[in-house]
Amino acid sequence: MKQRLVVIGNGMAGMKTVEELLSAAPEKYDITVFGAEPYGNYNRIMLSSVLCGEKTIEDIVINDRQWYADNGICLYAGQDKAVVRIDRVKRKVYAQDGTSAAYDRLLIATGSNPVVAAIPGNNLEGVISFRDIFDVNRMLAYSRCHNKAVVLGGGLLGLEAANGLVLRGMDVTVIHNNAVLLNRQMDRQAGEMLRRELELKGLKFKMSAKTQQLLGDENGHIKAVRFEDGSELECDLFVMAIGVRPNMALAQEAGIYCQKGIVVNDTLQSYDPSIYAVGECIQHRGDTFGLVAPLFEQAKVCANHLSAHGVAEYSTLPTATKLKVTGINLFSVGDFIGDKSCESIHFTDSALGIYKKLVIKANKLIGVVLYGDTADGNWYQELLEKHEPVSGIRDVLIFGKAYA
């Protein structure tokens, strides 16, 4: 008799876990998947490529409905299939429309929710987030009949959204509360180079700006942004891209221990031994997640345990940053700012738009920023993960693997 696995969340982390599980123990579970979006499983990271027109929705589908059928997975997808309750005693989950499923093992992969800025007017028409296909479609609709867009947040998602909207013909201004773009991923110099390059692509920036209020027209539609310095900027579309928060409401209501996210151990198990969690909804050793690489690693470890191999342990490795804006290469990993105990190695060729910075501490590579030429990013990441002294190759380190 097969055991029953229920998966809440039809996103990348959950489905990667299912894929891994199918390859590790194809006969072990009857699998039921609940998803709040009316699609199969798609590559959320590629939404910006869809937005900017390089890809279609079809292009980014990972597993279509046929795939679920072929693998004997019961898929409940759609807004009314969103799970609203977990009954841990009866080991059963319930969807909005009453659909229920019993489980022996439950996997929560509910992902994250975009952060909405707490400013007056954040509920106006035309104020949206950038999270799913629905958001992309709304932005595309705006781009067809409106001109001015403002993107709040100069992080990865914000810049990708802004770039997409520019490519869709909109006049886009990015508002960022820091002087440096991607300030979580880039140092000042790389951030400056990025800004110049994006400006050449048509993006506008308002840096170190504090948004005070969103102003609406008589129809309750956004018409402008007002800043703390009193200035205003007209807009027809306002995209918030200031980060995400783990989506853990369902787990919390079910009494599963949560802090910033659903707290899991090194085997991705929550405080309830029959409930696992992966992806952006979890908190592991204090960390929450927003990039794809650790999610996939979690999926592997989780599948390993669900399949009862039970040998893998998850640990978070430094994760590299990449920006999906065609023609712009950037990469960063580790502590690329450093402190007084660190030394840094720099390489710049401004005319070629290349900047590299390596941070060294106690003869070890601890951080990397690459802009323009990211060819050796993965090599640096390996060096950084290996945690071995680099003194022997220090003089050639910044020139890449070929010279080391």
Place this chain on the structure above:
Amino acid sequence: MNDQTTVQTTCPYCGVGCGISAQVSEQNHQVNISGDKTHPANFGRLCSKGSALGETVELKGRLLQPRIYGRNASWTEALDLVAGSFINIIAKYGPDAVAIYGSGQLLTEDYYVANKLMKGFIGSGNMDTNSRLCMSSSVAGHKRAFGSDTVPGCYDDYEQAEMIILIGSNTAWCHPVSFQRIQAAKDANPALKIIVIDPRRTASCDIADLHLPIAIGSDTILFNGLLHFLGQQNALNQAYIDAHTEGFPQALKAASISSPTIEQVAAQCKVNIEDLQCFYRWFADHEKVMSLYSQGVNQSSSGTDKVNAIINCHIATGRIGHPGMGPFSLTGQPNAMGGREVGGLCHQLAAHMDFSNNADIERVSRFWNTHAIARKPGFAAVELFDAIYDGKVKAVWIMGTNPAVSMPNANKVIQALQLCDFVVVSDCIANTDTTALAHVLLPAQGWSEKDGTVTNSERRISRQRALFSPAGRAKPDWWIITQIARRMGFEQAFDYQTASEIFREHAALSGFENNAEQGLRDFDISALANISQHDYDHLQPIQWPVNQAYPQGRARLFDDGQFFTASGKARFIPIEPRPPVNLPDKDYPLILNTGRLRDQWHTMTRTAIAAKLNQHKPEPFLEVHPVDAQQYALLPSTLAVIESRWGSMIARVQITDSQQQGCLFVPMHWTEQYASQGRMGALVNPVVDPVSKQPESKHTPVRVRAYQPVWQGFILSRRELNVTKAEYWVKIKGEQFYRYELAGETLPEDWHGYVRKNPAITADEINPQWQEYQDSGNGNYRAALIVDNQLETIIFISADSPLPERAWLTSLFVKPQLETRERMALLTGMPPLGVPDTGIIVCACFNVGEKTIQAAIREKGLKTHQEVGRCLKAGTNCGSCVPEIKALL
């Protein structure tokens, strides 16, 4: 091309005196140099220096205008000032308060009038020349042995000899064309024995059957030992000794005292006894022996004795004057011999007459029709600059030479010239260490403009002919001298209009009262005394004497056993060996030897202009034996400070066992124009041979230590830069770039700011592009300035990391455009290497390129994107490239 003409001339460098066939394009001021196949000195061969002459004729750096106290002046003003000052100083302090210091670079005609002016009309012996530093021991040795300054043999002897000994001569580098000819002779006749006697194992040892690395200064013991050995072995030519020589018993006795046994000689010369025996045996066994010698013999406090110790062995065996044999002095400069012929050394008077003979003085006085003739020798080079320092000589005129660099104790020479009331320098180059000290600069014509004659090592007089019209206001040296002479009141005696007029007078003097009754002199070119301008212009190379008896010249002298001594016999000189004057001691335990390099000439004023001549040995260096290197903690290619009691220098360490333990070698060439601390002359002890007054430039006690700068580096730049702020710098001209080797004792606050704000480095181009590398924790800074996608300047600074080879970087200056991969490799200093061409990136997450994927599919037979993913990781992260991977499948 219509405007091209071919001119036969001679090379201005060493004493081999090679003929050159110059294809001149006056319009472009360019010349193609090739060897003159008809010239008997070289038969078409040329060395690296001669071949590169075409690169040295540029006008950049030339002195083109008279200068007075730093400002441009007219010839009239400059000549008036020089003549007036000389007149005033002579009037106040007498004729011995002025002096001329000439050069083996001057042509015979220039030399003749300079000497005539000083010794004949100013009336002082104070005309000496830089030949004092290289040939005067040979002159003195010849004079003692033969009664005349005669080189008996000729280059033809190379092919006829059975054994050639190179003594104190790195012929391969210093007289390359002679060396090639010897090498060819050996190739044609493998039985030809080549022996090199030199403390260093030089490039000349490549063809040697035997190398005797004798202790520096032990030559007299070696050759006394040979004489003694020949006596013991009955290998002497007693008949010749009896008939044609005098003083043999005394010489043999002295030899037997200094060098009683082979064992003792071997011990004192610090050579292997078997090798020594072999040398002596070979000498005894071969009739046709040539002894070629050069500065290793001459530049010594017993240089004259060394010359005579060698000559003693030749006259004791009668091996002189006949084909394939004889002592042969390889002269250093193109016209050292011409200088000797006119009497350019201070103890000489003119035409191989000197102050030792009153009749000669009267004779020259009659010939010149002067009442003011000098009657005693003047100051020889070292004495001369001492006399200037002491204020005895108040005005000096330096012609075509660079004593601030080349003299021993050269820092004192600089001080002397700084103290001197009136310093005149005639030169073709504007900025030399010596022109920097002049009150008046007179622009002389350079090699490519001069017209006259030179004499090479084998007494061969050749024409040096002008290739170009004079540059700027440059004038022939003889013209400058005669102009001064006329202004000093000697119009009649210096009424020359052409160089040929001077040559005719010089030839006439050589034959003047030159006969058996009034005394025979070896130097006699009286057959040329009436040479027409046309014949002078077409004069073919000819070996003196050229007189009634030998109208076509004479290849060898002394074949008749007749010498120019009073008795007509060759004189043996008893040699009592003397060690070098200053011996190593506790404070200065090492011996410094100095010498020439293959591709540089003298103080580099011309050779350093030719980029290709700077590649062989780009930087002043120090050769040191491995054991000494270890003892003094010197590492290869690091810098070392060498100090003597007189001065110091910094040079790049080269560890080699071709150098003897306890001895160091540095090249003689570098000046302050090309290196901050590369002047070896500053260290050399001001010690001279008592007879020849030649300095002991090859033996100075020194000490050495590692130089430990805070930073080192180099700059390569398309433009000339001013980098003299660094404590150590060397400037090297390359093909379309200048290279600066640098080291410093203080660090700028930050290199980025220092370099980028330095107007000397930052280009004034419209679109300068900088590439920079900084690792301040490691003390590394590198920057490249790129203009129009060409490398303009590149800088490498390092605290202690090794610096890259310069070769690849320098090669980029001749490239019309930098390739991107070259640009990205610039600051590694290494050519783009091992970077496989990955093609356009398909998987951005793992940076996997199209070509890499295609290759893996092809080579490993991959069928699905999952297989590609497992193999290359491509497509396994975000997966966005899976469609592209599928397309490639």
